[in-house]
Amino acid sequence: LGDRVVSDDPFERDFDLRGRGLALNPTVFTERRVLWNLLEDSLPAAAYPVRAVGTLWEATGAPPGDPLARVVGPGRAALLHLLDTPSTTTDLARLTGMSAGNVSQHLAALHAAGLTSRTRQGRHVLYRNTDAARVLLRASQGG
Template sequence: MGWWQVDADTLARGRFVVSPLSEAISSLKLLQGHAPAVHPGERSWLAEHLPAFRELVRADPLTPLLLDAAFRPHWNADFITPTPAAEGGQSFEEELAVMRARSPQEVHDDLTVALGSPPPPELCRRDLADRAADVVEWVWRQTVLPQWPVRRRVLEADIVARTAQLSRGGWAAALDDMRPGMRWLGGDRLQINTHEHAPREMSGARLLFVPVSFGTSWVSWEGGRRYAVVYPCAGALAEPGRPPAPEALGALLGRGRASVLVLLDAPRSTTHLVALTGLPLGSVGRHLKVLLDARLVRRRRAGRSVLYYRTGAGDVLVNSQDREGE
């Protein structure tokens, strides 16, 4: 069992950050097959981008060898999953520069740890950091960047929900379901996975929690200064298979307004609602105003975004439709 010794001050200073590079790496891991495509949105995304990714990999025999060595079942090579900056807010290019700056010796050492033995001769070369960064950059530009405004708001919505969970139930409530194998053990111990790793004492370090869109997760650290837990956010990237709003609720509120209310089971921005409903931005804004005035939803700010979520009255109204016919 791997666990971190986290003192009260370190935990109190923990923060959630959005990392564009982590989002790209999460997408790469899904393309690599290191996580199952669970949600309809993930399967749709894979169907769209997997053929081009496979073509990219086939074009250079070194690429699959490098990616397979860097992403192992129990450990990632550290150079390919750099720890985000403590303050967050870095651009993708700034984060990717950290990966490119890894020295050949650091890359060799990281691959040795991930593989459990020295890398094969084909990977004993000086340009591996740049080659890996080139693949990550392709994933970012071809598969993530076109969706990034929506993805970012989904991640921010997850942070708002986690922060609310933290305020209600403390760190144990916020951390226990964050990623598989992770839970608060009590005292000052945070279990991060179920693998056998030596405990790490992290007094005085910065502890970061980084949501990503897909069902991938990992941990990383930079020396003894920064530790990061990358975890899958609660909301799917897209939900084409989501059932429509109940007919009776649509008759009461109007179909568009009912759809918006149903989607607000988790905090979402207007941009996210536009993406999920297909409604124009102005229509979503008008529906939200009516729902706010009726006290069926509330709003709060998360960074530069305003996120909307259902009130208790809104929950009752939506959930009552599930009991029709009982």
Template sequence: MIEFRFAVGDLATTSFAYSPLQEAVFSLRSLHDPARYPHHRPWLRRIRPRLGGLDQELLTALVAPWLWVPDFLTPRPERARPSFAEQLDVVRGTPAEVVVADFRATYRTPEAMPAVVARGLADPRAFLGRLTDALEAYWHVCLAADWWPRVQSILEADLAYRGRVLAERGAGALLPGLDGRLSWTGSHLRLNTRDFNVPAPWTDVAIDGRGMVLLPTMFARGAQPLIDPSRPPLLMYPARGRGTLSEEPPPVTGDALVRLLGRPRARLLLLLAEPASTTELAHRLGVTPSAVSQHLTVLYDAGLLHRTRSGRIVRYARTPLGDDLCR
């Protein structure tokens, strides 16, 4: 059991975020154990041919056999929606001694550490440069173009859902609802660690005015903290709706809906049970964003969709009228 102790005021500084760098690093877990992440199998099949041109030896060594990763590779976001580039810059600034300490904590014994890591830690500054270059290449070759837009849409939908729970039911319902491992006692958040692959190295942490950041992830079966309890508090939890990543666009089976809206708009309406952006919908349907945008405008003007803006990204979801039509 790990217990996070909240003092008066700590809930006020608890916030949600998501991290593209965290998701990129955690996605390397699926290279270790594809069976553990069935929703990512279609993506894995697509990227396998591309991995040969990357520093695959190092990338796979960033994840221990028990799926831990060094804490410095997943820095706590300073805002709700950081970019991959700005977080990678944070990693590039990691002190050499932290790089060494975090790899040692991740692999736990010298015998477990891969040779590529052991050699690299002899010159941690140079090793950090190789590591960040490898992650940047992996991001651009395998993730940024088609995988991340879909993942980002799922993470955005999760944050929107958590916001509704907080507004309607309060923190006492929000925190345990992140994962079945979690329970809330009124001042303590408890994380059951019975099914951890490796025993947690610590059992207690005080939030102590530092704020806690809660991050949804596509690559966890349950809530998990950082390895080092002295770092600013951070808790990762399974993203709601992550199973939809491998879904194909739903077939349009309602003839009446097709006759009313046309097949492209009917399919879009079915897809929008959860919020999604124009780009993400275009990727899922294999069409251009401009074509999707035209149909979304018509559905929005008809009152079947509503839209919300996060920075430059606009996401659409069905209104109650749109839900009724799909039923």
């Protein structure tokens, strides 16, 4: 708001930084609050919680050397490995690093082959592996 930083902080605070600037640092080490460093003798800084930290250490697709990737391609294999959990196209694009359009094309092919199902939940369409995809994944892992 103009020359102000507004945060969802339970404590009402108003600081004059006197032109010293403010370093904004995203962090995974705080969950809900902004951590402020507003001491007179140091650079003013705020560490704020990043979004989607719950997915930070999640798998991003097919494991290296995955035999399934040789059959259906690395993009589709990556999606099948992630679709044990219902996910949107946007979620899958973020996790795999593919564009949303590319993910959408792969999902359309997987759905046409009967390997994914889709359900609408509000404004979102969630994709998930079918039983056929789970059998294919197990077979590719030698089990």
